[in-house]
Amino acid sequence: MQASDESILICDLKKGNVEAFKKIYSFYHKRIYNFCLSLHQSADEAEETVQKVFVALWEQRLQVDEEKSLATYLYSIARYMVYRDFRLQVYKKAALDNINLKLNNINVSTIDDVLYSELVAFLEKFIEEIPERQREVFKLSRFSGLTYIQIADRLNISENTVDTQIRKALVFLRLKYKQHYI
Numbered sequence: 001m002q003a004s005d006e007s008i009l010i011c012d013l014k015k016g017n018v019e020a021f022k023k024i025y026s027f028y029h030k031r032i033y034n035f036c037l038s039l040h041q042s043a044d045e046a047e048e049t050v051q052k053v054f055v056a057l058w059e060q061r062l063q064v065d066e067e068k069s070l071a072t073y074l075y076s077i078a079r080y081m082v083y084r085d086f087r088l089q090v091y092k093k094a095a096l097d098n099i100n101l102k103l104n105n106i107n108v109s110t111i112d113d114v115l116y117s118e119l120v121a122f123l124e125k126f127i128e129e130i131p132e133r134q135r136e137v138f139k140l141s142r143f144s145g146l147t148y149i150q151i152a153d154r155l156n157i158s159e160n161t162v163d164t165q166i167r168k169a170l171v172f173l174r175l176k177y178k179q180h181y182i
Helices: 003-014 018-039 043-059 070-104 110-127 132-142 148-155 159-181
Strands: none
Touching: 003 018, 003 070, 018 043, 018 070, 043 070, 110 132, 110 159, 132 148, 132 159, 148 159
């Protein structure tokens, strides 16, 4: 696809033109699918990611820059989606492993349980000391599992602000942890 043709399609897409979206989809679908398939373990996972990529494209169509490569933009979204799925799988596996360990290990140490409970109480206490907006952003990220983009949209702030707020919250919690435990 010529750069000028792509720019015209992007402009039409930004106006909400469904036909432009269909042309972009038909041109890039197979490429994005093959990219996702090379990273995923199954064709179903790859196809699901492709669908998420094009849904994201439609939802974020106003932010697409007609001066930049649409392919690069789509591959970036796909890579982000695949990595996010990997992270979620790792978290789920770790949680299941932890549950299985607790279920299979009758001799769970009481000291470990007390330390864990103390750590949870510590975190809850100091999370409440974080400034209100920072706390809200932090909780949406860490407890609700929202992405930076989703948080930014929900709170009507920039992704950079989300990133900054989370970084500040983590610095604060690390400092409190070191003061308390080290």
